[in-house]
Amino acid sequence: MQLAADEDFAVFVRARQQALVRAAYLVCGDHHAAQDLVQGALAKLAARWEQVRLKSQASAGIGKLRHLLPQLQPASRTGGEDAR
Numbered sequence: 905m906q907l908a909a910d911e912d913f914a915v916f917v918r919a920r921q922q923a924l925v926r927a928a929y930l931v932c933g934d935h936h937a938a939q940d941l942v943q944g945a946l947a948k949l950a951a952r953w954e955q956v957r958l959k960s961q962a963s964a965g966i967g968k969l970r971h972l973l974p975q976l977q978p979a980s981r982t983g984g985e986d987a988r
Contacts, residue, residue: 913953917946 921942928938949956 909954909957912957913950921946
């Protein structure tokens with residue numbers, strides 16, 4: 905049973921990870937920070953995956969990422985070296 909849940913989570917991540925990283929990048933302006941944010945959100949989701957999976961709410965579970973994104977302070981968009 906755990907193997908099936910792990911495979912379901914892997915499929916979920918493969919299907920959505922790039923879009924999540926892009927969305928996080930748009931908010932924070934830094935690719936590494938975006939990847940870290942998504943990795944953290946997916947790690948939290950993985951810990952609860954069985955509950956989420958059983959309720960068929962995987963997209964709603966990761967939807968919490970939208971609430972985390974505005975909390976980032978986009979350091980690279982504050983007029984650093986790349987500001988024109």
